[in-house]
Amino acid sequence: MRRYYRPIAQTDLHRPTSALTLAGGWTWFTHAEELRRDAPPRLVAADQIPDAVVQALTAPRADVTGLAMTRPNLMGILNVTPDSFSDGGRFNVLEAAHAHAEQMIRDGADMIDIGGESTRPGAAEVPEAEEIARTAPVIASLRGAGVTTPISIDTRKAAVAREALAAGADLVNDVAGFTFDPALPGVTAQSGAAACLMHTQGTPDVMQADPRYDDVLLDVYDWLAQRVDFAIAAGIPRARIVVDPGIGFGKTTQHNLALIRGLSLFHGLGCPILLGASRKRFIGVIGNAQDAADRTPGSVAIALAGVAQGVQFLRVHDIAETRQALTLAQAVWGQA
Template sequence: MTDSIYIRPLGFVPGPQAEHGNAIRLAGGMVYASRFAVILRRDGAVAERWLAAPDTMAEVLGHLPDTVAADAESQWANLTLAHPALELGARTVQLDQPQVMGILNVTPDSFSDGGKHDDVETAREHAAAMVEAGASIIDIGGESTRPGARPVWEGDEIERVVPVIEVCAAMGAAVSVDTRKAAVMEAALDAGAALVNDVSGLTHDPRSAEVVAARGCPVVLMHSPGRGEDLHEGGDYDNVVFDVFDELRNRRDEALEAGIDASRILLDPGIGFGKSLAENLLLINALPLFHALGHPLLLGASRKRMIGALGKEEDADNRLGGSLALALKGMDAGVQLARVHDVPETVQARNVWRGLRDAALTDFSDLPG
């Protein structure tokens, strides 16, 4: 018999005063949660489910089986954990509010912007425009990971990304490298990248965890079901939310065992990677649960196929509205990083969202008149 426990935030309020202080600040950000489901899973099936508020959580946790008690206490502590800022070269990225990561693909075949930024000058201009628009990080990738994409030899990938990383770092941008290969990670970090974004969660290349640990850089561990060249294969889930949560925890634990510091790990549920439309929607609606793992979250849903499916739009370049809807959904869930193609529009939406959140801390019922 195998037991596992999950604490899912369910109820959200504009600020703690709405519940007379009986709410938590989720992951140290701008979202407040007041109601939670404590879910006991036994041998893959939900066995029990309790509802709790902050003032009743201790009582609920006190009745849990010994097999999950320690994990439940850790998850509850993680939900209120404020994460330190990311130190990315000369840039500091605060994680107490949502930040925007701009996508810069230097590939001929990426699903949305393939071939648009192949030369260094065009890529530099696009990166500069994203930074000017408010992107906190520029994520540079040299291999498409769309379904059916052919793998790229690491030497070719290095030739694509290194010159672009160098010019972006030279202009003062915080740069991450989107790669699953250790040699590309090394070359990118030498060129000025400060963060590794690995869509395989450090499982594709046996040296990658060693490289990240040795360099001491932050790393994004994304969930993808495929362990070979095709990251989309093998997406067979009993319950996609619990299964992705468990797998991200496993990949996090493997990273810790490899010597990567916990404060340098970020997690990404991998929207669109080996998941159906229904599974992607379940994951997005359950995003607050993933704060229980105790790490900042990244959401990469920009222009993805699910938007086309829901909005009946085949052209990836015409999915701005859906991309903004998903980015805002992530912000409502307390996600710290939104990885997007459309930086100016997302930053504007984020700024309005942030203004509303700030204003909500003043309870209108307490105002005179």
């Protein structure tokens, strides 16, 4: 039976000489949790991990869209939609979207993620032409104004990605992990853009109906491993692939917590990790915040939990608050 290894990531200044650096970043480990589907987990020393797994866990990650993976990066969410769960209708006019993107950059965003189709639970599909009309002009406007910050296009569709990339986007962020539109991998590969592959169980309209897993952490890991291999076969090098476990996409609160606790496992895929948990429902459930706008403190807490496990991208609504918290955490860890 296959064994999986989840590094026990640490940030303490007193690092043993035998410790291994996780993904070439700011955390280190001396032990890992060995996971199997047919046996209880057990703690093992790093020298008991197979060499190939150690190589995947420790190899420095290449820059993505010019951003260094040796530090955490903030991806600012820009939903140019009328119906997104948190900010729908606030930025679906070009001028408002442009202004908000520039404000997020001033607040410390390293990348702007622009989406024209809500993928909240229960959301319906948006026609390609409408999604293009919502997103491509915003990207063109930012590039026309001289904005050089990397931009990602949050879409499942090849036609939308093609127009966004032509307008100046750098990364294709597909919440369906290249399972929705068979043309999207080719468009991404041909453009030379980076790709973020997210796990989801079901489409947005039905994904929260009754999500079930044998073992959510291992099931999501295996699914992402397959999608990474698929993307590589389609012509996208591993160095340009980011993985996202898909918090809230076909998951219960307990599933989300299990994935967040186990985030360091995903370094074994040899790709940077993106955590997108900002303002999601489970934060409101646990933190007693019914309104999504009141979930900033909980969102920041989850973001810091991810960075403590070496996550390289945080996709968030609240850039200024997350940047301040991250700066303080890094100062405590001696990384300021």
